Structures are given as C-alpha cells and as structure tokens.
Amino acid sequence: MRQRIKKATYCAARLLGLFHVARWLTRRGLRILCYHGVAMADEGQFRPSVFIQLDTFRDRMAYLARKGYPVLGLDEAIRRLDRGDLPPGATVITFDDGWHSIQRLALPVLEQHGFPATVYATTYYVTKQTPIFRLVVQYMMWKTEAKQLDVSDLSIEAASPIDLTDPAARHDAMWQIITHAEKNLTEDHRVALSRQLGQRLGVDYGLVADWRLFSLMTPDELRDAAAEGLDIQLHTHRHVLPKDKEGLLREISDNRAALEPLVGRPLDHFCYPDGTYSPRHFALLREAGIQSAATCDSGLNTPATERMALHRFVDGSTIAPIEFEAEMCGFAHLLRRLRSCLLGRRERGRP
Ligand SMILES: [Zn+2]
Structure with missing residues (x-):
C-alpha cells in the first residue's frame, strides 16, 4: 500500500514538472548508484535486489545517457566534490563485492555508453574461487x-x-x-x-x-577488468567489519594485499560490507589511508557530507523505473528531507 502511494506521488510529481525542478534544485548533489551482480539464471528471482536483470540494468544506463547525467569516475567525483566544481547531476556507478557477472554482463553495457565505474571487491572468495x-x-x-x-x-x-x-x-x-x-x-x-x-x-x-551464479571474479578477471578501465577498490577481505582497530586494519591490509598486485596501484576508496558502519570507524579508516567510504544510506552527497559515510542509492530489479527516476532527479531525496524535517518539528513540538 505504502509502495503504491509512493509510486502514485512520484507519477503525479513528474506530471507536474516537479522532477525538473528537483533536478535543478539538487544539481550540485553527487549521485552514487550501487549495484551488486547481474542475473545470469534464476538467481535474479532468488535475490532481485542483489542480482539485477540485465534488461533492467541496460534500461538504467540508457536512461542516464538519454537524460544527460554526467557519469564520472569515483576518484574524480570525490576530488571535484571537495573542490565544489562537479558538473550538474554528476553521477558515479558502483558495484559491490566483485561478482563474475559484472565483468561478463555489466561491463559491455558500460563500455557501450563510455561510463566509468567502480567495483568494491571483497577478496576471500576471489582467492578461493x-x-x-x-x-x-x-x-x-x-x-x-x-x-x-x-x-x-x-x-x-x-x-x-x-x-x-x-x-x-x-x-x-x-x-x-x-x-x-x-x-x-x-x-x-x-x-x-x-x-x-x-x-x-x-x-x-x-x-x-x-x-558461477554465486562466484566472484577470478584474480585474472579482476586484472583484465582493471586493464579495461574498471576502477577496483576495497570492500574488506572477508566481507566483515570488525569492531576493533586491529581487526579492521587487518581486513583492509589483506584486501589490499590481494587487489593491489592485480591493479598495479594503491587503493584508497572503501565500501562498508553490508552497508553497516559506525562513526567510530571514520578515524580508523583515515588512519588506514582511506579517502572515502561508501554506505548503503540513501541520499545525495554534498561538500558537507562526511567522506567516510557517502550516500548511495541501492538499485535492483525491485526498484520500479519511476522510483529510479525520482532518485536520480533528487525528488526522492527532497521528499525524505521534508519528511525528516516535519518529523523533527513534530518531535520538538511534543511536551
Ligand atoms: Zn558487499
């Protein structure tokens, strides 16, 4: 029911031209999209939010191209976010985990549009295969x-x-x-x-x-993907986020040790496994030389956004085209801000 009301609100807003207004109002916000794998068989029905259907992924990328969202590499986008000179509607495409299907199915679609992308690769299963x-x-x-x-x-x-x-x-x-x-x-x-x-x-x-429905890329595939221009970054070695400093630093150094020889350069962007994190991780990550860390919290990123808690929109087959459009133009972001503002006011108004 809630979902139906949400979609109806988005459709009405688009009809009224509010998507255009939202895109202009949020033009300085950096959009970061989060994907995982692409479905190769029925794993897309098993976990539709993790394994997006190839046709849906193609539609999303075509939409970005058609609507003129400038897709930037992660590192460039973060640097330009710091400098405050991002192009309007700047967008970054990221993939979590390093699924085999990304290299096999998503990469050709990205190449077709000339879109750069980042893969946050977790490496235990890369080495195990x-x-x-x-x-x-x-x-x-x-x-x-x-x-x-x-x-x-x-x-x-x-x-x-x-x-x-x-x-x-x-x-x-x-x-x-x-x-x-x-x-x-x-x-x-x-x-x-x-x-x-x-x-x-x-x-x-x-x-x-x-x-290889549930397999990650092999070391050779990661090396080839990096050579083709895919930006490989960090996602811990065992896909866990230890609470203690020693454990966290070990996860990052093991992850780096597996990836850096393949990509031939130091890696300094990170993504929290399962999107879970706490502010106490920020200083530890900085100590480990991390420049940015991505969460699964929805929202746009502004110069004021904590770099160790970047917002992303998690896309998948469960997301309707209208929802994707509402996220991309910033209307969904503005609606969330309005809602939290109203809720905050109601909380403050309580005796
Ligand atoms: Zn993950």
Whole structure:
C-alpha cells in the first residue's frame, strides 16, 4: 500500500514538472548508484535486489545517457566534490563485492555508453574461487522442491528430518547449517557439505558452481577488468567489519594485499560490507589511508557530507523505473528531507 502511494506521488510529481525542478534544485548533489551482480539464471528471482536483470540494468544506463547525467569516475567525483566544481547531476556507478557477472554482463553495457565505474571487491572468495557458501545454501533451500531434509549425520543441532514445508523450520535449519559450517568447517569441507546438501535437496550444486551464479571474479578477471578501465577498490577481505582497530586494519591490509598486485596501484576508496558502519570507524579508516567510504544510506552527497559515510542509492530489479527516476532527479531525496524535517518539528513540538 505504502509502495503504491509512493509510486502514485512520484507519477503525479513528474506530471507536474516537479522532477525538473528537483533536478535543478539538487544539481550540485553527487549521485552514487550501487549495484551488486547481474542475473545470469534464476538467481535474479532468488535475490532481485542483489542480482539485477540485465534488461533492467541496460534500461538504467540508457536512461542516464538519454537524460544527460554526467557519469564520472569515483576518484574524480570525490576530488571535484571537495573542490565544489562537479558538473550538474554528476553521477558515479558502483558495484559491490566483485561478482563474475559484472565483468561478463555489466561491463559491455558500460563500455557501450563510455561510463566509468567502480567495483568494491571483497577478496576471500576471489582467492578461493568457490561459490559464496552462505548464499549458495540459501539459494538451494529456496530452489528445492524437497519436502524434508535429513541432517542427522551432519553434526548440526537441528531436529532431523527438517520439515521443509514449514517456512519457519526451513529458515531456522538453513541458518543453523550456515552458522555451523562457517564456524567449524574449512572452505573445502563447506564445498563438500554444499554438494551433499544439493544432492539431498535435488539442486545441482555442480551446475551452480560451473555457471558461477554465486562466484566472484577470478584474480585474472579482476586484472583484465582493471586493464579495461574498471576502477577496483576495497570492500574488506572477508566481507566483515570488525569492531576493533586491529581487526579492521587487518581486513583492509589483506584486501589490499590481494587487489593491489592485480591493479598495479594503491587503493584508497572503501565500501562498508553490508552497508553497516559506525562513526567510530571514520578515524580508523583515515588512519588506514582511506579517502572515502561508501554506505548503503540513501541520499545525495554534498561538500558537507562526511567522506567516510557517502550516500548511495541501492538499485535492483525491485526498484520500479519511476522510483529510479525520482532518485536520480533528487525528488526522492527532497521528499525524505521534508519528511525528516516535519518529523523533527513534530518531535520538538511534543511536551
Ligand atoms: Zn558487499
């Protein structure tokens, strides 16, 4: 219902010409788009917000070109944001994680428009070259048509067999399997477990691995993509953000150690894994030589925006074209500002 009201508001605003007004009012704001992977099979139905459909991605890029949004590289955009000389409607395109599908499907679309882009690459699975375990387990549990799953021989604390027709039991068992394996097993054993689960669930794990539905780019692919002009940046090695200084600095140095030899230059832009962060990270990141850090918080970026908490718009197949347009022109941003202003006033008006 809320979603329908939002779309109706956007449609009315566009009809009234308010999208043009918003674009002019927010022309100095830097837009940063966030993508993850592009769907190669049915993983786009499994996680539509993570794996965007190729046609949707093509439409988005064509829209940016048609509407004349200047797409800049991340580093240039940050420098010009500092200097205050960004072109009106300046936009940056980013991809999180470093999915194989980016190199295979998104890169040709970007090249067609001459758009630069940044990939924030997490590197543990780049070095392992196995499908991301927790995601492939969730996918197999989503895809299976099996009614029950026997895990009695897998040292997992779950009543076996698991009734897969019960959504709560299925969800709990899935996370028990993931937590158990991530805590206790090596990557080789996790792959073996994934195969076993695939057999029991009737999902071909070998095919998922061969098609690289949940695989990141190989070191060679990252090197080639960087040579083709893709900007590779940091996203931690193990896709975690440790709270302690030592842990955080290790994540960044391990990530750099894996990436810098491939791209042949120092890396100093960062993206928080899962978008979670806290202000106490800012000083630590600066200490590690980081120039900017991207979040998943919506909004435009102005010279006043904290560089260690850049705003981005997370796009995906669940976002309707009108929502994308509202974000790009800044109307959605202005609406959020108005809402928080009104809410703040209401809070202050309380006795
Ligand atoms: Zn990520």
